[in-house]
Amino acid sequence: MTERIIEALGRCGISRWRINEKVEESAELFFVKHELDTRRIKDTHKFSVTVFRRAEADGKAMVGKTAVELIPSMTDAQIDGALNGAYYAAGFALNPDYEAPAPVRRETVFKAGELASAPLQQSAGKMAAAALAADTRKESFINSLEVFCHRTFNRVISSEGTDVSYTDAVCKGEYVVQCKEPEDVELFAQFEYGDCDAASLTQRVGEDLRFAADRARAQSILKSGSYDVVLSGVNLVTVLEYYAEKSSADMIYPKYSQWKTGDDVQGCSGGDAVSISLDARVPFSSDGIPMKRLKLMEDGRLSAIHGRTDFCRYLGIEPTGEYGRLICENPGSASFEELKSGPCLWPVVFSDFQMDSFSGHFGGEIRLAYLIEDGRAVPVTGGSVNGILIDAQRDMVFSRERYSSAFYEGPYAARFRGIPVAGTAD
Amino acid sequence: MFDSIDVLKPALKKLIGELRKEYAYASVLAVADDTRSWSISSSGRSISSGGWIGGTGFVVRVFDGTGCAEYSFNEFSEDMIPSVAQTLRTRLAAQNAALPSGVRPLPTPVPADEPAVLRKDAVFETDPRELGDEAILERISAVREKALAVEGVLDAGANLSYRAYRKLFLSENRDLDQTVMWTNGHVFALAPRGEELKEAYRSCSILGGAELLDSLGELAVPVAEQAVELLNSEPMIPGEYDCICDPATTGMIVHEAFGHGVEMDMFVKDRAQARLFIDKPVASPLVTMHDGNAVCDTATMWFDDEGVLTGDTVIIDRGILRRGMCDTLSALRLGVAPTGNGRRESYERKAYTRMTNTYFEGGSSTLDGMMASISYGFLLESPFSGMEDPKNWGIQCMVNIAREIRDGKLTGRIFSPIVLTGYVPDLLKSVSMMCPDPVTEGGGFCGKGSKExxxxxxxxxxxxARIRLG
Incomplete structure (x- = not known):
């Protein structure tokens, strides 16, 4: 099919192009409690072809691009029609021309591990078993579970000579845990692993089953006011993604972010000065750039700008490709127990926790939090956190305990001072 | 449109015949998809198609001794019938062998497969494909220019997207064929305040084509003015207030706060409090809620992704919860009739109970009368986020603007952003006035959990209504 597409590109007179090929296989399991709802399998083979068209406008070199999706069952006439249509359209989506990434040719990078090599049905069964194995408590239980095991082959070819490929494998899913007494409540959670990390999933589900039990006895006693807020796990990751977004060429080129390398973007005063690196989850970017770890921030100062090829070229920097993993390198200056000492609110489950990189606001409705006063942690529910990171980042303090996921590695928690909280017991 | 489906239809029928030799039930959904999106902002001009939600492909559903199973694929021809059957047979056997110990099938009767034949074609005034890329980019560029002309705006952008799809559902007794086109657009504007950027955003939608461009143009100036207005917004003072919800905010409450809780796959899982409230009051007598085809908008379809014909489902009738909406598998498990709400993100995904066009009926009050009835409260506008909580009926919805009302008049003070919280039935029972003429809007997508x-x-x-704001 690749050769058919390249021939068609030639017939259509398209000289600058990129082909992203993706072959995907999946095994998926859906459960209601411990009963099997549905089994699903998938085989797809897709080609996304991006065509570029150069032109001149007002004496400036311009380029337009559009992408089309092709499948192997298409006839040559259908492929020609799709490519001609895309090439014609590209002439109307003109932006300043930019240089494509330097050509790279590599042997296929094969992902290692059980998930990448064992039959997917076996992996799906193993991970489902790992989640269900945590369901041993009396008061809380797994309400429902979905497990998706995917394996892909990915290849990037370009008219400049790039030809790279790699395999990937991911196990992800979601589950709901429920506790019926003293109040009937549930919590929702997601997971994603690059291999069959059964032990981590069992531990994760077990922790959420404990949270569900606490949520069932949580009270709506939170009063509105200003609190020191401890954010942990995925909620802290959501906040730290602000730094990756504000430093992306996508935000800087259109001037949505004013950040420049060397800027003190944190304004640290009395807390931990943030140091962050970005890492990739796959060996090549979507346009074939070999991915390398990137030092993003050092002691609160911006070290680099990252992002897609066109915006990086416009900003006069080398394209980095797209990153998918944030590494917070701060070792932490307090233990998690020290972080939680003194009056504070530790929300562990929100209904939908959000970080708005435009405004700097973070917040969400609290499903379960611990109100910590005088050494006691009281489970509370209801109300919402509504903080502004632009202020709160100055004196935030990280825990020494670490946390790792498919998207993050770094401190498990951070304490933010004086965050507005809307309560339910005013 | 989408002639390839006509070419493959005889082979798909043969596939069903072949699968029925092995399985108690077999069906196939074939999808042919065409999407395109045009955008303009300071990031540049872009045209994209493909790689979006949807896609062209097939999903087979069968029932074996363990229950329901599905196979999604995007390569098919008559020659491939034996290999599709073989793949399904081999991998289902492998999956059954690898199931965790102690797992049992969720009891599910085999679908009845009642006979039905249907053919529906898309209706639109202006085909965006005929209007062409150049003309559409010119039109949305003009929309952007109007927004940029408002003083204080840093950037503005406009977008138009359409999806045209044909779906063919075949089983032994059903032959359903529909072609649908929807179009939506949005305008955003950004205004700076120090490091902070205030954003305003509005969308519009239609079951149709590029005739939507006229509506898009009307959004430009109000959106830009709202972004600038937000520069003077204040943080909300938490509390419970008399509120007027604009139609979009009413829609968010309908969809997020209540709608997700009456998706009946949640009943199967014992995840929805609504199951205990059938035929009981859950809202003010002013509230009647519908889902389905009684209005034409982006979620209008004639059959769902499981081959069930759609209609108008009355969920709440004058304050009384009458029923939920239901996909096929959940209906079989609950012993009720499906409502045509079994929907997939694409042929690659599972079908779940999903909303379509969901709205509250109008009432008889006037907006002036509503304003006059409020001594202190807020007019809520521009919803931008919401999350369901079917088990506990907790509300989390966010709106961009709350306009202060004092003694029946807007004071000019605005607050942002605003989090709506509380208990859904409390909010719905507090509804005291409804204007006539409901307005629906389908610019967005709805997820289930964190996906789909x-x-x-x-x-x-x-x-x-009376609403807790924070």
Whole structure:
């Protein structure tokens, strides 16, 4: 099919192009409690072809691009029609021309591990078993579970000579845990692993089953006011993604972010000065750039700008490709127990926790939090956190305990001072 | 449109015949998809198609001794019938062998497969494909220029997207064929305040084509003015207030706060409090809620992704919860009739119970009358986020603007952003006034959990209620 597409590109007179090929296989399991709802399998083979068209406008070199999706069952006439249509359209989506990434040719990078090599049905069964194995408590239980095991082959070819490929494998899913007494409540959670990390999933589900039990006895006693807020796990990751977004060429080129390398973007005063690196989850970017770890921030100062090829070229920097993993390198200056000492609110489950990189606001409705006063942690529910990171980042303090996921590695928690909280017991 | 489906239809029928030799039930959904999106902002001009939600492919559903199983694929021809059957047989056997110990099948009767034949074609005034890329980019560029002309705006952008799809559902007794086109657009504007950027955003939608461009143009100036207005917004003082919800905010409450809780796959899982409230009051007598085809918007379809014909489902009738909406598997498990709400993000995904066009009926109050009835409260506008909580009926919805009302008049003070919280039935029972003429809007997608994005619309009239804001 690749050769058919390249021939068609030639017939259509398209000289600058990129082909992203993706072959995907999946095994998926859906459960209601411990009963099997549905089994699903998938085989797809897709080609996304991006065509570029150069032109001149007002004496400036311009380029337009559009992408089309092709499948192997298409006839040559259908492929020609799709490519001609895309090439014609590209002439109307003109932006300043930019240089494509330097050509790279590599042997296929094969992902290692059980998930990448064992039959997917076996992996799906193993991970489902790992989640269900945590369901041993009396008061809380797994309400429902979905497990998706995917394996892909990915290849990037370009008219400049790039030809790279790699395999990937991911196990992800979601589950709901429920506790019926003293109040009937549930919590929702997601997971994603690059291999069959059964032990981590069992531990994760077990922790959420404990949270569900606490949520069932949580009270709506939170009063509105200003609190020191401890954010942990995925909620802290959501906040730290602000730094990756504000430093992306996508935000800087259109001037949505004013950040420049060397800027003190944190304004640290009395807390931990943030140091962050970005890492990739796959060996090549979507346009074939070999991915390398990137030092993003050092002691609160911006070290680099990252992002897609066109915006990086416009900003006069080398394209980095797209990153998918944030590494917070701060070792932490307090233990998690020290972080939680003194009056504070530790929300562990929100209904939908959000970080708005435009405004700097973070917040969400609290499903379960611990109100910590005088050494006691009281489970509370209801109300919402509504903080502004632009202020709160100055004196935030990280825990020494670490946390790792498919998207993050770094401190498990951070304490933010004086965050507005809307309560339910005013 | 989408002639390839006609070419493959005889082979797909043969596939069903072949699968029925092994399985108690077999069906196939074939999808042919065409999407395109045009955008313009300071990031540049872009045209994209493909790689979006949807896609062209097939999903086979069978029932074996363990229950329901599905196979999604995007390569098919008559020659491949034996290999599709073989793949399904081999991998289902492997999956059954690898199931965790102690797992049992969720009892599910085999679908009845009642006979039905249907053919529906898309209706639109202006085909965006005929209007062409150049003309559409010119039109949305003009929309952007109007927004940029408002003083204080840093950047503005406009977008138009359409999806045209044909779906063919075949089983032994059903032959359903529909072609649908929807179009939506949005305008955003950004205004700076120090490091902070205030953003305003509005969308519009239609079951149709590029005729939507006229509506898009009307959004430009109001959106830009709202972004600038937000520069003077204040943080909300938490509390419970008399509120007027604009139609979009009413729609968010309908969809997020209540709609997700009456998706009946949640009943199967014992995840929805609504199951205990059938035929009981859950809202003010002013509230009547619908889902389905009684309005034409982006989620209008004639059959769902499981081959069930769609209609108008009355969920709440004058304050009384009458029923939920239901996909096929959940209906079989609950012993009720499906409502045509079994929807997939694409042929690659599972079908779940999903909303379509969901809205509150209008009432008889006037907006002036609502304003006059409020001594202190807020007019809520521009919803931008919401999350369901079917088990506990907790509300989390966010709106961009709350306009202060004092003694029946807007004071000019605005607050942002605003989090709506509380208990859903408390809010719905507090509804005291409804304007006529519900308005639906389908610019967005709805997720289930954290994924499974499908096109929906929601809405209602201006509505007065007592709401906790933070």
């Amino acid at each position: 994005w499908v096109k929906v619309s929601d809405g209602g009239p201006y509505m007065k």
